[in-house]
Amino acid sequence: MNPLLQELSKKLAERWATLFLGPGLLFVATAALARHQGFRHAVDLPFLRRHLSGITTDTRNRETAVLLMIAAFAALAAVIAGLLVAAAGRLIERLWTPTGTARWTGWLTAWRLRRWTRLRTALAEATTQAGATLAIDRLSAGTPLERHFPRPHRLRSRLEHWSEGRPDQPTWYAQRMAALTRRLHDRYGIDLALFWPHLWTIAGADARADVQAVQDNYASAARLAGWAVAYAIVFPGTGWWPALLIALALAAMARSRARAAVNTLVPLVESMADLNLRSLADRLGVPCPQTFTPQVGAELTTILRSTGTANTSPDPIRPAPR
Template sequence: MNAFLAELATKLMDRWLTALVAPGMLWVAVLVATTRLGQDAPFAFERLSAWLDRLARYPAVHAPVVVMLLAVAVVLVGGAVGLLVGALGGLVERCWALPGDLPPAAWLLKARRRRWDRATLRLRTAVLGAVERGADGADTRRADTLVLRRQRQRVRLGQGRPVRPTRIGDRYARTAERVRQVNGFDDLALVWPRLWTVLPDSLRAEITVARDGTSDAARLFGWGALYLVLSAWWWPAAPLGVAVLAVATVRARSTTENLADLIETAVDLHSADLSARLGLPAASSPAAAGHAITARLSPR
């Protein structure tokens, strides 16, 4: 047992250092460089070098106790920044799933719908133009190419007309709607904790990995936001922050798609197991079984 606990503590410490402290120390290093460089001479690294040389000349800096205290302080500060980013990541995940009923989420949803409607109108116009050219017997290769380009432009905006302020929220909404229509789960949030207990370990492990990937992407989004904050004092931090945000967005969409697919798979394959565990009679269809499960679990 002692060996197991020691191994577990080592793994947790490694994860803490990798996920929180190391990125936090990097951000602190960029913060220090920001304070020494500034906006007027953002690449005057000789200033930073000269400042480090002045610090190295102090005798106290070379004392072992001081070095150890400085190392501990840097690790603690990096960990504190990492914890802050973890909180920002949780906030980002909540923002991704906002319903869009109230401002400013409602404004973003409205803007996304306007873009989708304009892209749909351009696609419809391109299709009508290709049909008309074909009816006249003209060459439609250029018109067909335009149709394909308009289709790709609309696909980049999402798989359907937006129903949430973000594309990630759209994916969650599509999952909830599919589960409601196909499996009869009117309230997936109510059923999911019970369904989780009947899932096999392999599927639960895959869902956990996908869920952790989504959280990691949200934390990466938080790091990008913190680097953008530093750009107020050192503008090269802006492209770094934008790059981190772009990577976080791509990763979040990928992990969310995977997570949603796994949730739908779990509901499709194991809703009957949950129904049997609840002692419900056999239903005529998966939707009917889902409605019975929801009614059984509903507090009303």
């Protein structure tokens, strides 16, 4: 038992160092730098050099007690910052895939729909114009149309990047998960939120490990967005404008990583449903001789709802208990 506890303690310490202490110390150092430099001396290296030289030459700062106190204060501040950012990251995860019907979600959905409608109208106009030009000019055969008409290609890419189908969700992430839910309902007649805990239970270890890895990436992207918020707050507090640049860079990285995670998670969850629904039907005693049909899905739905199964994970993007 002692080796097991030692290994668990080691992994827990490594996780804390990775998630909280390391990024937290970097943030604390940046905040201290921002407080000293301010707006006027934001990138004034000689000003910073004189300040650091004064700190190192002060004999009081060489005392062991003072050094230990500074190290303890920095570590404590780093852990507190890390815990606050972790909480902010969980909140950002919820904001990326909201499940309620708050007023702000309706506003965001309407805005996304207006933007999607404008892009779709512009794409239709550009495609019509390109078709008319093509009919008149008779472009050379075999030449890619994107070279002669790049605008329809760009607009189509922007439209697909903006939303998967007509927007009915407040965020891109929620739209992707809603599209997955609709596809599975149309194909199998199932409600993914209801079936997901059972699919998770019977799935193989490799499939669950893959999904958990992507869920961790998504959570890591949300924490990165939380750090972006933290660095953005440094600017109004100190006037050190480079903090805004750091915040923008972190926010862009967080958005890119979150999108990549969702784009990876969707096919993983879909394949998990494709491969395990028949097994779930067999285990619950529902005949499924050939393919899993919507009729089988309706029977399973009745059984699962009659059992009163509570799903604490609204969608597969939420990490499952470990």
